[in-house]
Amino acid sequence: MMRQAARLWIAAGAALAMAGCQGGFFARSGDAAYVKDSDQIVKAADWSKMTPVTVELYDYGYTPRDLKLKANQPYRITLKNNGSKDHYYTAPEFYKAVATRKAMVNKYAEIKAPYFSAIEVLKNGGSIDLYVVPVAKGTYKVWCQIDDHEEKGSVGSITVE
Numbered sequence: 001m002m003r004q005a006a007r008l009w010i011a012a013g014a015a016l017a018m019a020g021c022q023g024g025f026f027a028r029s030g031d032a033a034y035v036k037d038s039d040q041i042v043k044a045a046d047w048s049k050m051t052p053v054t055v056e057l058y059d060y061g062y063t064p065r066d067l068k069l070k071a072n073q074p075y076r077i078t079l080k081n082n083g084s085k086d087h088y089y090t091a092p093e094f095y096k097a098v099a100t101r102k103a104m105v106n107k108y109a110e111i112k113a114p115y116f117s118a119i120e121v122l123k124n125g126g127s128i129d130l131y132v133v134p135v136a137k138g139t140y141k142v143w144c145q146i147d148d149h150e151e152k153g154s155v156g157s158i159t160v161e
């Protein structure tokens, strides 16, 4: 029993050490791949004043097709799939341009990660909330990567201004 507890403790310590290294690694690398100081930006944001926006996913497209966001303001972006097929909101460059607090499936789960690259929302009413602070200004492509959905219309943009 004691031995097992000790082993678990070491495993937890290693996980913490790795988590600690992760931030340092990206800061050191000079890699602009995604937002540095994401944690500080998320902590500094006033989430009581976040702007809620909803993007509807349907067969085949997004409403709004071209989402506009302001830099340095906290958002809750709800992705809601009202279509009869599963759809992605794939936008790797956009997700790298925001400080990510979490993704949340209301009443079920919260996912914490430095950033996302693609989010699939399941058909017939599935939804997920993204809590982000847009940081890097620009226009980013968003599309659905399933079969020919992009050709059929599931494509758009997200602009941070």
Ligand SMILES: [Cu+2]
Binding pocket: 085, 086, 087, 088, 144, 145, 146, 149, 154
């Ligand atoms: Cu799709």
